[in-house]
Amino acid sequence: MKGRLLADILKGKKLLLIIGGGIAAYKCLDLIRRLKERGVNVQAILTKGGEQFVTPLSVSSLSENKVYQELFSLTDEAEMGHIRLSRENDLILVAPATADLMAKMASGIADNLATTTLLATDKPVMIAPTMNSQMWGHAATQSNLSVLKERGTLVIPPADGDLACGEVGTGRLAEVPDMIKEIEAFFLSSRASSPLMGKNITVTAGPTHEAIDPVRYIANHSSGKQGYAIAAALSARGANVTLISGPTALSAPDGVEKVAVISARDMMDETAKSLPADAVICVAAVADWYVDGTPDQKIKKQNGALPELNLIENPDILKSISNHESQRPPLVIGFAAETENVINYAKTKLAKKGCDWILANDISGDVMGGDDNQVHLITAEAEDTWPHSSKIDVAKKLTEHIEEYFKDSE
């Protein structure tokens, strides 16, 4: 990218602009002009709310493209318009992103062309929220914002100042030059130039559940947050991510293909099925044992006699992928969750499993289920202690390391 003119970075890029129903929608008309000047092909979806503030004619005249408005359009849907729109652009920008659109995105509602496209997309999504400052500060909006950020949605934050409603506070749509800067920054740092673009990466996440009988199981406290954050970070850099997840309360990050599994044996099968892959990252907290001979009926209490559980060792996913005879991925990474002697155990695990890197974490605190993590990256050559940070930041840092790995191996 060195020596490349900033002005050129947007040339030839394809952007889908979703215009929501905010008073600041008028700014989008200027935004379209400025993007067109920079060589961006802009397609636009105008929501029912958006139509109240700008006309389809203005948007299509400025973008020099048809404006899409209806989900149930016979002409557009003859070619599955919502799927096509969601896939053929490099970036989707929602501006103004109203409270309503944010809530629908966070909940996965697909009740119109804009929300259906946002749910169907495998492309990065950027939102520029704008609204009354009370609406912005409302717990519901802030919670939706957190959900969206966690899934990898990029956010151009609203500015402070005079609002159209006459109040003063946070909620103004970012100015057009600032939105352009954010879009440029995205493409500069973007997945388009990332060595992860198009790489197939498998991530395992969450706990596994090992059945005792039809109603009971052995599990652990893994929430899946770290694995999901890694899947989101890799996907945001252009990797095709398959997320093989044990039971969690989380939904798949944008653009990530999730395969839901229950037991360690299912996870093993699905991970093997995902090969060949450029990298496999085993983040899941896989149960070490399963119960032999699970009965079809619930085990009943028997006058104080305790049922015997015959435990059998589960397949070792990390070890078998690391030693796969024909399809050993170039990069295999494991996590080592320990409650003591973290680094030494991790070094032993690296040698024993035959993987390339281990991320060792001390889970004696509230790491399992919590939002933060403290990890050490152990490789054959080095060990590096990363600062205590959020699981999202750990995921970003790991993604940067993986990018370096693929850059060097190109």
Ligand SMILES: Cc1cc2nc3c(=O)[nH]c(=O)nc-3n(C[C@H](O)[C@H](O)[C@H](O)COP(=O)(O)O)c2cc1C
């Ligand atoms: C004059 C007017 C201005 C509005 N401005 C905003 C706004 O800036 N942000 C917002 O979230 N909602 C705003 N609303 C409410 C939205 O238009 C409303 O929630 C609508 O359902 C959003 O539609 P959408 O999902 O198509 O964006 C405004 C409503 C009116 C009548």
